[in-house]
Amino acid sequence: MINALARRAATRTRLNEVRGEQTRLTDPTSLRGDNMAKGWYKLTEIIEKTGISLVDTQGESLRARLVAAGYNSPHAPKVFTALRLGMLVMLPAFFVGLIFLSGTEVSPFKLYLVGVGLAIFGLYAPNLFISAKADRRREAIVNGFPDSLDLMLVCVEAGLGMEAAFDRVGREMQNSHPLVAHMLSIVTLELRAGATREEALRNMANRTQVTEIRSFSTLLIQSDKLGSSIGETLRVYASEMREKRRMRAEEKAHQLPVLLSIPLVACLLPVMIGVLMLPAIIRIVRQALPALSGG
Missing domain, CATH: 1.20.81 (Receptor-associated Protein)
Structure with a gap:
């Protein structure tokens, strides 16, 4: 009985380890990856101690998306939220600092537009990354x-x-x-x-x-x-x-002619039109210019 309980406890421990293997933001087999993951978790704790809550209002849906992307750790939603907030603030700040250090004169309106664009990019780029990674995992x-x-x-x-x-x-x-x-x-x-x-x-x-x-x-x-x-x-x-x-393979094969027609029309059609029309244009120019000049 004791041996069976010990084996079950060991199995549960191994299960928790396997569940957490793909939650790290880098290679989980390297010491550097372990230290980086611990650094992210400590950073979230420091941010939350300052009074900023990293708990998302849609916690369950965010948790499901992160799990689908391979991040099963309980700290993953907080790290994701902290990353979004950091990119939201740091990208516009980096751009403004770069402008002032370079001494380039930029109008306030342009500075505002670029700053807002970088802030929006920093807010939505992590979502796009998570969605793309989840799609790749699903496909695999x-x-x-x-x-x-x-x-x-x-x-x-x-x-x-x-x-x-x-x-x-x-x-x-x-x-x-x-x-x-x-x-x-x-x-x-x-x-x-x-x-x-x-x-x-x-x-x-x-x-x-x-x-x-x-x-x-x-x-x-x-x-x-x-x-x-x-x-x-x-x-x-x-x-x-x-x-x-x-x-699915046949569907992708049937899509190839349609996809190939776009670069063919965009690249070959102007060249073909130029080749066919150029002799006529040259002939018109040769006959029209002397007539217009009175020759």
């Missing part, structure tokens, strides 16, 4: 998830349970699709820590914020409750995911 997960389903189907048909299948597939996909492997490893650790299969699958869907993962989690939960075959469920859903991936 969606592209690698069909392969994980095929491996999971092989494991289930070989006689492994869901927890063992998640663990095996997560270890097999460390090099090919690390984000998918990390997602499955967290689910495995949650199951070993005592969470139910429904809780672990729903947490996986909430962390990734991917429609395909959410549908997969719902499908497995329903199959588990209804007692249907997990192998058949995985086979059908894996086939659908491969079909969706093929359709």
Whole structure:
């Protein structure tokens, strides 16, 4: 009994470590990354001690966006808010200081416009960065998830349970699709820590914020409750995911002619018009100029 409790405690500790591995703002495997992350957290504490609250009014939605981008730390929303406030103030201040140090004369209206533009950029640039990173992570997960389903189907048909299948597939996909492997490893650790299969699958869907993962989690939960075959469920859903991936590739291929027409029209059409019209223009000039000059 004591050994089982000790193993469960060790599993929970490992789960907390894995959840926090991708929350650091730099490489979590380096000492420099650890020190930089601690420096950000200390900076937020210092700012909050001055009386400035870094708690966002839309904390839950911000937390979900940061988790989707890979920042799972509880300090991530405060660091994000502090970064936005710092860029909002520091970018216009840096521009004004640069103008005064260089001695360049700038009109107050232009100084005001540039300062406001830099402040708006500093306010919205972190949001754009988080959205872009979340989109890249979603795309990487969606592209690698069909392969994980095929491996999971092989494991289930070989006689492994869901927890063992998640663990095996997560270890097999460390090099090919690390984000998918990390997602499955967290689910495995949650199951070993005592969470139910429904809780672990729903947490996986909430962390990734991917429609395909959410549908997969719902499908497995329903199959588990209804007692249907997990192998058949995985086979059908894996086939659908491969079909969706093929359709996405075909959609991008069909978009290429439309996208290529824009640079072709913008670059080639003026040149073609010039080549076709230039001889006529030269001939008109040669005949019109002598007639206008009275020759």
